[in-house]
Amino acid sequence: MTAVHVILETDRMMLRRFVPGDLELLVELDDDREVMRYINGGRPVDRSDVAEALDRWLGYYDRGDAFGYWAAIDRSDGSFVGWFHFRPGDGHDASQPELGYRLHRRAWGRGLATEGSRALIDRGFAQSGIERVLAETMVVHEASRRVMEKSGMRLARTFRADWPVRIEGDEHGDVEYVVDRADWEARRDA
Numbered sequence: 001m002t003a004v005h006v007i008l009e010t011d012r013m014m015l016r017r018f019v020p021g022d023l024e025l026l027v028e029l030d031d032d033r034e035v036m037r038y039i040n041g042g043r044p045v046d047r048s049d050v051a052e053a054l055d056r057w058l059g060y061y062d063r064g065d066a067f068g069y070w071a072a073i074d075r076s077d078g079s080f081v082g083w084f085h086f087r088p089g090d091g092h093d094a095s096q097p098e099l100g101y102r103l104h105r106r107a108w109g110r111g112l113a114t115e116g117s118r119a120l121i122d123r124g125f126a127q128s129g130i131e132r133v134l135a136e137t138m139v140v141h142e143a144s145r146r147v148m149e150k151s152g153m154r155l156a157r158t159f160r161a162d163w164p165v166r167i168e169g170d171e172h173g174d175v176e177y178v179v180d181r182a183d184w185e186a187r188r189d190a
Contacts, residue, residue: 139174
């Protein structure tokens, strides 16, 4: 049996490293059309694509726990509720990681995305010497935008991403939210 490597605990969740045996959990999550609505338009996801993604995620652990992808586990019942990532985004160095999350519908509306996001942001600023955290979503993805705002992030820009497939609502563009070290310290000290 593989030992569970927990990197962070919140009041209601623990974030742990993924293991190869988590593939079925990820396939089930990505099979939900509503979960994938703002990611690929709710289209079915190929199992081999999910397996390739998991292999890439597992590679992060060779470099430590400052950045990566982690399974979110409900502490009350041990169930998989989704995942979070905190890693350098495209075109950004390690001082400006990107925050991301994907949760099961049964976890929506419970504040878990905000709880996990805040914990990763706090951990990043406190332990990893980062200067700025960013997150992106579609303009029309109001729930994700609320998570970013409740996590202490502010709207930095609106832009148009080059989506490989057409997604309903992408004609309105995308948004980037950020929190920098000074904003985080001011919030923490308030």
